[in-house]
Amino acid sequence: MDLDALDTLAARMRSAAAIVVLTGAGISAESGVPTFRGQDGLWRRYSAAELATPEAFSRDPDLVWQWYRWRRSLIGRAIPNPGHLSLARLQERAARFDLVTQNVDGLHQRAGSAAVIELHGNIWRSRCARGCGFVLDETTPAAGSELPGEGGAAPACPCGALLRPDVVWFGEPLDEGRIDLAVRAARNCDVFLAIGTSALVYPAAGLPLIAAGAGALVAEINVDDTPLTPHAGLVLRGKAAEMIPAIEARL
Numbered sequence: 370m371d372l373d374a375l376d377t378l379a380a381r382m383r384s385a386a387a388i389v390v391l392t393g394a395g396i397s398a399e400s401g402v403p404t405f406r407g408q409d410g411l412w413r414r415y416s417a418a419e420l421a422t423p424e425a426f427s428r429d430p431d432l433v434w435q436w437y438r439w440r441r442s443l444i445g446r447a448i449p450n451p452g453h454l455s456l457a458r459l460q461e462r463a464a465r466f467d468l469v470t471q472n473v474d475g476l477h478q479r480a481g482s483a484a485v486i487e488l489h490g491n492i493w494r495s496r497c498a499r500g501c502g503f504v505l506d507e508t509t510p511a512a513g514s515e516l517p518g519e520g521g522a523a524p525a526c527p528c529g530a531l532l533r534p535d536v537v538w539f540g541e542p543l544d545e546g547r548i549d550l551a552v553r554a555a556r557n558c559d560v561f562l563a564i565g566t567s568a569l570v571y572p573a574a575g576l577p578l579i580a581a582g583a584g585a586l587v588a589e590i591n592v593d594d595t596p597l598t599p600h601a602g603l604v605l606r607g608k609a610a611e612m613i614p615a616i617e618a619r620l
């Protein structure tokens with residue numbers, strides 16, 4: 370652990386009026402939730418084009434739902450790790466604290482984080498695929514329950530169409546309200562922490578660059594280099610579940 374970098378970051382966070390945290394799949398890795406692009410990443414074993422696009426859903430909704438049910442079963446068994454828990458406590462430490470996540474697992478909320486900006490949706494929510502407005506929200510801590518619909522079949526909306534996971538698929542735009550909130554927070558923060566993200570998927574990957582451009586200290590916490598690394602003011606190499614509590618201990 371780079372103790373100097375930890376001390377520098379903690380000092381900046383102590384005096385910060387506004388802190389933004391962006392998390393990616395890496396923060397949930399130690400809860401047992403697979404990442405997308407790591408060694409055992411989901412996109413190494415499964416095809417995003419066949420499972421996480423609107424076209425894939427039109428072609429084979431049952432297959433898409435089987436994949437999402439499988440991910441739900443993994444996530445349903447996972448519990449928030451010390452990184453999630455520490456971030457939930459950190460929200461009390463700055464006058465303004467915004468937590469933006471690309472994760473759809475809901476583990477930040479289960480750890481106690483409030484007002485999480487979920488850029489890519491939530492796997493515990495489903496909505497009408499035809500757009501009638503129906504939403505089935507199962508984002509409670511006891512999530513893991515079965516969806517309506519038999520076995521592997523795609524569940525039906527009360528309107529007769531199919532339900533789809535309320536997550537952002539490749540080729541789909543992000544919810545405008547959520548990305549606007551995140552951009553505004555990034556522009557106005559003093560410290561920006563990018564934690565466990567490969568910093569490859571935009572617009573989320575642009576948020577730390579916006580913060581750096583506006584003068585914030587950008588710190589990257591990751592086990593590996595990413596395209597963000599050269600732009601980060603501080604780089605903390607290590608596991609999120611260890612690094613975040615180590616920062617908290619210095620505040």
Ligand code: OAD
Nearest residue numbers: 393394395398404405406471565566567591592593608609
């Ligand atoms: P990725 O799987 O692309 O990246 C995970 C990052 O976490 C990598 O940079 C790893 O080095 C790092 N990492 C792994 N274990 C870690 C640990 N214990 N502590 C800290 N870092 C660790 O996941 P995301 O960046 O979240 O989008 O991916 C972004 C988006 O791409 C996802 O939200 C998803 C995916 O396709 C959609 O589904 C729309």
